[in-house]
Amino acid sequence: MNDTGVFWKHSIFTRLIVTFLVSMVPIFVLGIWMYKWSSQQMSEEIFKSMKLQVEYYMDSLDHDIQRIQKLQFDMTQDEDLNQIANASQYLDNFEKTKAILRIHQRLSSIKNSSGYIQDARVLIPSLNWSINADGHSRGVYSDILGDEFDELRVLKSDSASQLVQWKDRLLLLAGFPNYAQGGKPPLFIIEIELSKTALKSALLQLDGYKDSGFMMRQPSQRFVLENVNDEVLRDRLVERLNVAAQESRNGSIKLELHGQPYLIVYTKSDYTGITLSYFLPQEGILKSLKSLVTWNWIFLFIAIMITAVYSFSLYRLIKRPLVKLIGSFRMVESGNLQIRIDYAHRDEFGYLYRRYNAMVEKLQNLIEQVYEQKILSQKAELKQLQTQINPHFLYNSYFLLHRIIKKEDYANALRFSKEIGRYFQFVTRNAADTVTLDKEVEHARIYAEIQAMRFAGRIAVEFADFPGGLAHLEVPRLILQPIIENAFEHGLENKQENGLLAVRFEPIAGGIVVTVEDNGEELSESDLDNLLPSIQRDNDYSEVTGLSNIHRRVRLFCGEGSGLAVSRAEIGGLKVRLTIIAAEAGASEHV
Numbered sequence: 001m002n003d004t005g006v007f008w009k010h011s012i013f014t015r016l017i018v019t020f021l022v023s024m025v026p027i028f029v030l031g032i033w034m035y036k037w038s039s040q041q042m043s044e045e046i047f048k049s050m051k052l053q054v055e056y057y058m059d060s061l062d063h064d065i066q067r068i069q070k071l072q073f074d075m076t077q078d079e080d081l082n083q084i085a086n087a088s089q090y091l092d093n094f095e096k097t098k099a100i101l102r103i104h105q106r107l108s109s110i111k112n113s114s115g116y117i118q119d120a121r122v123l124i125p126s127l128n129w130s131i132n133a134d135g136h137s138r139g140v141y142s143d144i145l146g147d148e149f150d151e152l153r154v155l156k157s158d159s160a161s162q163l164v165q166w167k168d169r170l171l172l173l174a175g176f177p178n179y180a181q182g183g184k185p186p187l188f189i190i191e192i193e194l195s196k197t198a199l200k201s202a203l204l205q206l207d208g209y210k211d212s213g214f215m216m217r218q219p220s221q222r223f224v225l226e227n228v229n230d231e232v233l234r235d236r237l238v239e240r241l242n243v244a245a246q247e248s249r250n251g252s253i254k255l256e257l258h259g260q261p262y263l264i265v266y267t268k269s270d271y272t273g274i275t276l277s278y279f280l281p282q283e284g285i286l287k288s289l290k291s292l293v294t295w296n297w298i299f300l301f302i303a304i305m306i307t308a309v310y311s312f313s314l315y316r317l318i319k320r321p322l323v324k325l326i327g328s329f330r331m332v333e334s335g336n337l338q339i340r341i342d343y344a345h346r347d348e349f350g351y352l353y354r355r356y357n358a359m360v361e362k363l364q365n366l367i368e369q370v371y372e373q374k375i376l377s378q379k380a381e382l383k384q385l386q387t388q389i390n391p392h393f394l395y396n397s398y399f400l401l402h403r404i405i406k407k408e409d410y411a412n413a414l415r416f417s418k419e420i421g422r423y424f425q426f427v428t429r430n431a432a433d434t435v436t437l438d439k440e441v442e443h444a445r446i447y448a449e450i451q452a453m454r455f456a457g458r459i460a461v462e463f464a465d466f467p468g469g470l471a472h473l474e475v476p477r478l479i480l481q482p483i484i485e486n487a488f489e490h491g492l493e494n495k496q497e498n499g500l501l502a503v504r505f506e507p508i509a510g511g512i513v514v515t516v517e518d519n520g521e522e523l524s525e526s527d528l529d530n531l532l533p534s535i536q537r538d539n540d541y542s543e544v545t546g547l548s549n550i551h552r553r554v555r556l557f558c559g560e561g562s563g564l565a566v567s568r569a570e571i572g573g574l575k576v577r578l579t580i581i582a583a584e585a586g587a588s589e590h591v
Contacts, residue, residue, distance in 0.1 A: 491520025
């Protein structure tokens with residue numbers, strides 16, 4: 001049967017690979033889903049982080065400005081400052097100097113209280129002085145320049161923080177008294193200048209992605225702090241933020257410019273009126289996921305490599321040994337019983353290969369045995385046919401019967417005619433390959449008695465009683481009578497007197513030994529030496545002797561331990577031992 005065309009469809013190897021791939025599909029799907037889910041989660045986390053950073057920065061800035069403003073308002077109640085502003089004419093120079101130094105120290109403390117403060121000073125119009133904090137370019141105190149005081153006192157702010165921008169300077173102003181109501185000018189103004197450089201430096205910490213940026217705006221004061229280089233992007237941002245800030249004080253918007261989407265988060269301070277926004281190209285978020293994408297590709301590559309290694313391992317461990325075994329079976333099917341499989345590993349295939357080799361070897365032996373048995377049976381049948389039509393034996397039997405009748409020995413004539421009839425009945429009518437042992441022994445006894453009557457006075461026959469324990473044991477036909485015939489023809493035929501043929505039976509464990517010996521004088525030592533190898537030559541299908549034929553048939557039928565053994569008899573001639581082991585006993589010995 002040629003099943004090559006459907007071999008791969010029904011191959012165990014193919015099924016294992018398909019099963020493995022099917023089991024890997026959920027892993028691949030899970031990996032893709034995890035990648036998309038993790039990408040989305042990371043995008044959301046980055047977006048949340050942007051919002052939190054912007055809100056945190058604005059809250060921190062509001063908190064710092066409120067704290068600075070509180071220090072500023074507290075200083076309006078400073079005793080030295082009010083005394084200098086209201087009654088400086090009552091102070092001598094020493095007291096005035098001490099008061100100025102104390103005011104200077106307090107201003108320096110306020111300046112040093114926050115990194116956002118660039119400078120702090122008090123403008124006193126009655127003295128036309130400006131008392132400055134540490135680090136001022138004009139020293140501890142200096143004259144008020146021109147209309148500087150008048151310009152500052154009229155500045156307005158629409159936020160609670162009183163934050164104003166004047167001459168590109170971001171200021172917190174506090175006048176006393178009643179600066180915010182206008183009218184009568186205040187006695188002094190406390191001016192705190194915020195550092196745009198410090199504000200921008202803090203905002204740059206938000207700028208953690210490529211092409212990202214920020215914008216801090218206070219529209220009413222025309223205050224803008226940014227790092228946007230693209231004017232078109234700046235204008236679009238301002239336009240969208242103005243609309244968005246009116247709808248909500250914080251949130252996010254999307255903007256597309258030059259075909260590139262931007263994500264913008266913003267928050268507006270109710271205290272300062274400042275709107276802080278942070279923008280980031282959407283591609284920047286994806287770039288932050290680049291390592292995740294790389295690891296996903298690595299995971300996919302590793303999964304593919306695992307699949308390839310697993311498939312190759314299956315091919316080496318299962319497919320290739322199976323192909324070798326199948327190929328060997330096909331060789332056996334074609335009639336080649338010489339094929340053997342060499343395999344060094346001690347695994348399941350090693351066991352299968354060893355069992356296969358043993359099976360093929362046993363099959364070969366069985367075929368050889370059947371073939372040899374058939375040849376030997378054919379030769380035995382040929383010999384039997386020759387015996388059936390052997391005129392010499394037939395003539396001798398009739399002449400012997402004639403002499404007995406002529407002597408009027410009717411009793412022996414009756415017995416002889418009966419024996420010769422039973423002999424030819426066994427030879428001519430029994431076509432089976434096997435007979436029971438008792439019938440084979442009975443046939444041999446009949447033949448021995450016929451020959452004893454023929455050679456009466458010259459040869460005596462001692463035929464022991466057959467023990468009945470193995471009477472029904474199946475044995476090959478014509479295995480004992482030819483041994484006796486061989487003794488008469490080659491050992492005793494020329495014996496003129498005192499010839500002896502002895503047949504004895506010796507039961508053994510699981511079988512029986514039949515001994516046939518004679519006292520013939522024809523057997524030389526060289527003949528005996530030549531007889532031994534001719535009997536033991538198991539695989540010679542050429543012409544065989546009668547004894548070797550019997551030996552091979554008995555061994556093939558009854559198994560190891562059975563067969564013929566020849567030696568010199570104690571009485572001088574040839575001694576033949578026929579050992580027959582029951583098949584059941586032989587099998588039990590090999591278990």
